Amino acid sequence: EPEVTQTPSHQVTQMGQEVILRCVPISNHLYFYWYRQILGQKVEFLVSFYNNEISEKSEIFDDQFSVERPDGSNFTLKIRSTKLEDSAMYFCASRQDRLNTEAFFGQGTRLTVV
Amino acid sequence: AQSVTQLDSQVPVFEEAPVELRCNYSSSVSVYLFWYVQYPNQGLQLLLKYLSGSTLVKGINGFEAEFNKSQTSFHLRKPSVHISDTAEYFCAVRETSGSRLTFGEGTQLTVNP
Numbered sequence: 001e002p003e004v005t006q007t008p009s010h011q012v013t014q015m016g017q018e019v020i021l022r023c024v025p026i027s028n029h030l031y032f033y034w035y036r037q038i039l040g041q042k043v044e045f046l047v048s049f050y051n052n053e054i055s056e057k058s059e060i061f062d063d064q065f066s067v068e069r070p071d072g073s074n075f076t077l078k079i080r081s082t083k084l085e086d087s088a089m090y091f092c093a094s095r096q097d098r099l100n101t102e103a104f105f106g107q108g109t110r111l112t113v114v
Numbered sequence: 115a116q117s118v119t120q121l122d123s124q125v126p127v128f129e130e131a132p133v134e135l136r137c138n139y140s141s142s143v144s145v146y147l148f149w150y151v152q153y154p155n156q157g158l159q160l161l162l163k164y165l166s167g168s169t170l171v172k173g174i175n176g177f178e179a180e181f182n183k184s185q186t187s188f189h190l191r192k193p194s195v196h197i198s199d200t201a202e203y204f205c206a207v208r209e210t211s212g213s214r215l216t217f218g219e220g221t222q223l224t225v226n227p
Contacts (some may be wrong), residue, residue: 004157031213043158043204043217056213091157101165101208103145103215107157 002026004057006092006108012112013082021077021109023092025106031095032075033103034067038061043091082113116141116207120218128226129197135221137205145207147188148215149179152202156157160203161203164188175199 005024008093025032030053036045047057049067064080075094079086093103121136130204139145162173169181179190188205204216 006157033214035215035217042219043206043215045216048213050213058214061161063127093158095213101161102148102163104160105158107155 002006002104004092004094004104005088006106006109006114008088008114009107010091012114015084015113016081017070019079019082019111021079021092021111022074023075023106025075025092025094026096026104027073029053029094029098029104031103032040032067033095034077035091035093035105036087037091038088046077058099080094080109080112086114087111087113115146116205116209118205118207118216118218120203120205120221122183122221124222124224126224126226127195130194132193133191133195133199135203135205135223137188137190137218139186139188139205139207141186141207141209144210146210147181148187148205148208149173149177149204150180150206150217152204152220154201161190166226167199194225197225197227199223200225209218 007022015055032049037043045058047061048055066078068076089108091108095103117140119138127133149161150158151161162171164171164181172178177192202220204220206215
């Protein structure tokens with residue numbers, strides 16, 4: 001069964017460092033997302049991406065965040081200068097098309113900023 | 115904007131007992147409704163979804179949910195739980211014309227022998 005894969009599963013980084021979280025969405029999907037879950041809190045929407053551009057972003061997704069689809073398979077989330085409060089589980093998701101309502105999620109990357 | 119409230123943060127039950135996990139939502143526009151499950155150290159997996167039509171929807175692993183428009187609720191039920199159902203359960207909504215999911219706080223279901 002096709003699945004969304006994320007790497008790494010766990011990343012530890014020092015405050016101020018840049019991190020790149022990687023995702024491989026399901027191959028025929030067109031809509032891509034990043035969500036995050038701070039420990040003990042809700043899963044929160046960060047950004048959606050379609051047709052090689054951001055289609056929607058939340059207030060959390062400020063200038064320190066960026067997304068990219070550098071080739072036909074990967075979808076990345078870059079955090080430019082990490083802060084302690086960026087520590088969270090980051091989930092990538094993909095959806096097939098506008099009419100298909102189900103989003104498939106990856107297993108997540110646990111980011112720990114020290 | 116939408117919001118989702120899961121009324122119980124933790125629900126402990128005994129094996130083979132019935133369970134109901136409660137979810138209420140608020141939205142000024144039409145929404146789709148979802149329940150996702152997160153097993154320990156795993157990602158979010160779709161349990162079931164309500165798009166339109168019959169208000170009772172059945173999902174995987176014997177779960178079902180009922181959409182109640184007048185009470186803006188979408189409670190999840192299972193008549194007899196197993197130890198393997200121990201997980202975190204998330205209710206979520208999405209505008210029918212939108213893209214992002216809005217999640218509730220999650221309910222930790224713990225099934226004890």
